[in-house]
Amino acid sequence: MIWHIVKKDFLLNIFSARFIIGVLLCIILIPFTISVSIDEYKNQLRIYAVDKENSEKELKQIKVYSGLKPELIKYPEPLGILYKGINQNVGNKVKIYLQEYPLFPTGHASTRDNPLLNAFFSLDFITVLSLVLSLLALVFSYDLITREHEEGTLRLIFSNYTGRIPFLIGKITGVLLSLLPILFFCFLLSTLFIVLSPDIKLQISDWIRVAILFIFSILYILVFILMGTIISAFVKSSSTAIVLSMLCWIWFVFLWPVSGSYLSKSIVKTDLYDNVRNSLDDLDKEYGKLEGEQWGAIQKRLNMRGTNWWNASGGEDGYFETYGSPSETMEFHRQLNTWKEPIRLSYADRKWPVQKAYLDGLIRQQKMEKNLSWFSPSEILVQAVSCLCRSSEKDFLRYMDETRQYRETLVTYLKDRNLFEKYIYFTPQDPATFVSTADFIKGNNNVPDHFNTLDLKEVPTFIDIPAAIDTSLKDSFTGIAALILISIILFSGSIIVFNRYQLR
Amino acid sequence: MLQAIDLTKRYEDQELALDALNLEIKEGEIFFLLGANGAGKTTTINLFLNFIEPTGGKALINGIDVTKEPLESKKYVSYVSENVMLYGNFTARQNLDFFAKLGGKPNLSKEDYYMQMREVGLQEEAFEKKIKTFSKGMRQKVGLTIAIIKDAPNILLDEPTAGLDPKAAAELMQILVNLKRQGKSIFMCTHDIFRAKNIADRVGIMKEGRLVMVRTREEFLEDDLEKIYMNYMQEMVIEK
Ligand SMILES: Nc1ncnc2c1ncn2[C@@H]1O[C@H](COP(=O)(O)OP(=O)(O)OP(=O)(O)O)[C@@H](O)[C@H]1O
Numbered sequence: 106m107i108w109h110i111v112k113k114d115f116l117l118n119i120f121s122a123r124f125i126i127g128v129l130l131c132i133i134l135i136p137f138t139i140s141v142s143i144d145e146y147k148n149q150l151r152i153y154a155v156d157k158e159n160s161e162k163e164l165k166q167i168k169v170y171s172g173l174k175p176e177l178i179k180y181p182e183p184l185g186i187l188y189k190g191i192n193q194n195v196g197n198k199v200k201i202y203l204q205e206y207p208l209f210p211t212g213h214a215s216t217r218d219n220p221l222l223n224a225f226f227s228l229d230f231i232t233v234l235s236l237v238l239s240l241l242a243l244v245f246s247y248d249l250i251t252r253e254h255e256e257g258t259l260r261l262i263f264s265n266y267t268g269r270i271p272f273l274i275g276k277i278t279g280v281l282l283s284l285l286p287i288l289f290f291c292f293l294l295s296t297l298f299i300v301l302s303p304d305i306k307l308q309i310s311d312w313i314r315v316a317i318l319f320i321f322s323i324l325y326i327l328v329f330i331l332m333g334t335i336i337s338a339f340v341k342s343s344s345t346a347i348v349l350s351m352l353c354w355i356w357f358v359f360l361w362p363v364s365g366s367y368l369s370k371s372i373v374k375t376d377l378y379d380n381v382r383n384s385l386d387d388l389d390k391e392y393g394k395l396e397g398e399q400w401g402a403i404q405k406r407l408n409m410r411g412t413n414w415w416n417a418s419g420g421e422d423g424y425f426e427t428y429g430s431p432s433e434t435m436e437f438h439r440q441l442n443t444w445k446e447p448i449r450l451s452y453a454d455r456k457w458p459v460q461k462a463y464l465d466g467l468i469r470q471q472k473m474e475k476n477l478s479w480f481s482p483s484e485i486l487v488q489a490v491s492c493l494c495r496s497s498e499k500d501f502l503r504y505m506d507e508t509r510q511y512r513e514t515l516v517t518y519l520k521d522r523n524l525f526e527k528y529i530y531f532t533p534q535d536p537a538t539f540v541s542t543a544d545f546i547k548g549n550n551n552v553p554d555h556f557n558t559l560d561l562k563e564v565p566t567f568i569d570i571p572a573a574i575d576t577s578l579k580d581s582f583t584g585i586a587a588l589i590l591i592s593i594i595l596f597s598g599s600i601i602v603f604n605r606y607q608l609r
Numbered sequence: 610m611l612q613a614i615d616l617t618k619r620y621e622d623q624e625l626a627l628d629a630l631n632l633e634i635k636e637g638e639i640f641f642l643l644g645a646n647g648a649g650k651t652t653t654i655n656l657f658l659n660f661i662e663p664t665g666g667k668a669l670i671n672g673i674d675v676t677k678e679p680l681e682s683k684k685y686v687s688y689v690s691e692n693v694m695l696y697g698n699f700t701a702r703q704n705l706d707f708f709a710k711l712g713g714k715p716n717l718s719k720e721d722y723y724m725q726m727r728e729v730g731l732q733e734e735a736f737e738k739k740i741k742t743f744s745k746g747m748r749q750k751v752g753l754t755i756a757i758i759k760d761a762p763n764i765l766l767d768e769p770t771a772g773l774d775p776k777a778a779a780e781l782m783q784i785l786v787n788l789k790r791q792g793k794s795i796f797m798c799t800h801d802i803f804r805a806k807n808i809a810d811r812v813g814i815m816k817e818g819r820l821v822m823v824r825t826r827e828e829f830l831e832d833d834l835e836k837i838y839m840n841y842m843q844e845m846v847i848e849k
């Protein structure tokens with residue numbers, strides 16, 4: 106019985122004008138968006154290659170450990186082609202400093218060749234899909250019942266041994282089945298584009314993710330079909346139904362997501378980053394004062410008049426390098442480093458709670474936005490998809506955690522080898538060749554001006570471990586559960602509404 | 610067999626659309642229900658099909674109470690509606706096929722459908738044409754074919770001759786007579802006194818929800834049915 110209705114609706118739908126329009130819409134939109142995304146991804150790959158090369162080159166040139174500030178470059182996420190998510194908001198570089206924990210990356214995530222074109226509104230596959238599919242689902246289902254009513258077939262059907270619930274199930278399945286070819290076509294098209302791009306390599310697990318995406322999309326379509334069904338069972342005429350459906354579409358797909366992020370910003374206030382930066386700078390200043398005092402103390406202890414430098418250079422985050430300076434100065438710096446690096450690390454630990462509080466504020470805001478998004482199926486889909494495409498805020502936060510952990514290992518490495526207390530921390534010069542102050546004043550500081558770079562083979566390297574598929578699934582679980590729950594609620598609702606439907 | 614026992618319907622807070630209808634239509638009987646627009650004819654059919662809930666009384670199809678066992682009762686009734694639209698993008702045959710399957714006849718062949726359509730006088734070339742190209746009368750014939758194919762013991766027809774040309778209407782009457790010979794109970798609402806006179810076994814006149822008169826064939830052939838009808842309608846005009 107159900108099957109006859111499914112078959113009938115499937116046949117009627119796939120030979121309808123709206124089906125052809127749907128397919129045309131996909132033929133136009135999907136190749137366009139996916140090729141734009143692929144193009145952007147290639148760009149990111151190029152940027153990655155350049156950044157990576159620079160960062161490696163920089164590392165290769167360092168001669169003292171105080172200059173060891175590895176810069177981590179994030180490999181662009183290939184699934185970002187399907188859904189950009191957070192990756193388009195955050196940078197791709199994280200520099201590891203001792204005096205501060207990394208909080209946000211710097212650099213560009215996606216730069217177009219021409220910065221003037223940056224304002225270009227680039228969509229991605231999932232965003233387009235969520236727009237098109239919800240629209241099509243509503244366009245196919247708004248007259249699910251009203252049309253049968255208007256053509257008199259509803260009465261004819263129910264003059265037979267047909268229950269209302271089987272009828273409803275049959276109709277809904279019929280629409281779902283007619284939309285599946287369109288959905289499949291969209292995925293096929295984008296897959297083809299990806300497969301045919303030589304630069305893009307997806308792992309098998311990535312393809313599994315794509316397959317799961319497909320299933321998510323089916324669920325998403327179902328939600329909108331059920332929405333159309335309720336509307337169709339609620340009103341008497343197709344014209345009212347289409348107006349209501351379009352209002353729903355605009356509300357759930359455009360208005361709510363936009364107002365959701367606006368609302369979350371006004372409900373949960375966060376500190377301005379400038380304020381956070383100011384408190385961090387205050388701590389830096391406090392440390393600066395301490396260091397100044399320490400200079401005097403060490404000089405006093407060493408009975409020095411002052412420091413004499415030769416070939417000294419310095420930079421950010423305690424980087425200081427010298428050679429040819431008198432042994433007294435060298436000793437001064439050794440003692441200074443011995444004192445200062447642990448203190449700088451402890452200041453980083455003190456700065457972290459401030460940073461963390463700020464980050465927590467941002468996360469709270471994001472959570473609020475996420476909670477508000479439970480009212481919009483398209484937002485739920487996008488959240489679930491972002492986890493699957495490793496483009497969610499969770500993936501980002503995990504990555505930043507990893508970078509902080511890496512900083513920790515790097516610190517442990519330096520500490521374990523007592524490198525802060527060693528000359529090599531600031532001078533490439535062999536201590537045996539240090540000159541005395543007297544010689545130095547005479548100009549007797551005959552030291553080679555070429556030194557070997559550090560052998561960093563044993564320095565721990567950063568390994569980015571992107572979320573495994575089970576983690577991603579776990580992350581997206583609530584979203585999917587929500588879509589299923591909404592489907593169940595809408596389906597029950599449509600049964601209740603349709604059971605009260607007057608057949609006269 | 611169709612039975613109405615004190616069948617009553619009141620839409621929301623309006624006046625009674627059907628006032629305690631008592632009626633029985635036996636196997637092999639054709640009953641014509643006459644009445645002005647708004648008299649309550651369609652309401653009666655809706656009640657038999659359980660499309661609306663009765664306010665009181667009950668409707669039985671082959672002894673089955675339609676409100677108690679709505680699904681089961683549908684097995685024993687076919688229905689030809691006032692204005693059969695059907696699925697415009699399906700051909701006549703596809704429409705038949707769909708409704709035959711719903712009606713519990715899953716194993717009919719193309720030839721069976723063709724034969725039935727020929728029977729109701731649909732031209733051969735229309736069989737595989739989309740319904741949206743059909744005239745009202747042609748659609749009506751397909752609707753009738755659907756009812757015939759279901760082969761239920763009771764048939765409810767709501768003004769089936771509206772829109773049919775005289776020849777087609779005459780053919781329909783012949784079909785109804787044939788169905789009656791097969792032992793089916795036929796309940797037809799109509800404004801067509803002429804056809805009623807021709808084939809009805811009994812005729813009822815409904816007025817403002819009340820079945821005000823029932824005459825058997827012998828009775829209404831004695832008096833002029835048209836005159837009787839007009840008399841009843843006149844009263845209504847005078848009352849108002
Ligand atoms: N859905 C409805 N809601 C409210 N009142 C209704 C509804 N359907 C019919 N009625 C009322 O019930 C009464 C009987 O209507 P019904 O449709 O049964 O008349 P009918 O005899 O079939 O008329 P017609 O010859 O025009 O088809 C009318 O007064 C009508 O206004």
Ligand SMILES: [Mg+2]
Pocket residue numbers: 650651652691767
């Ligand atoms: Mg009527």
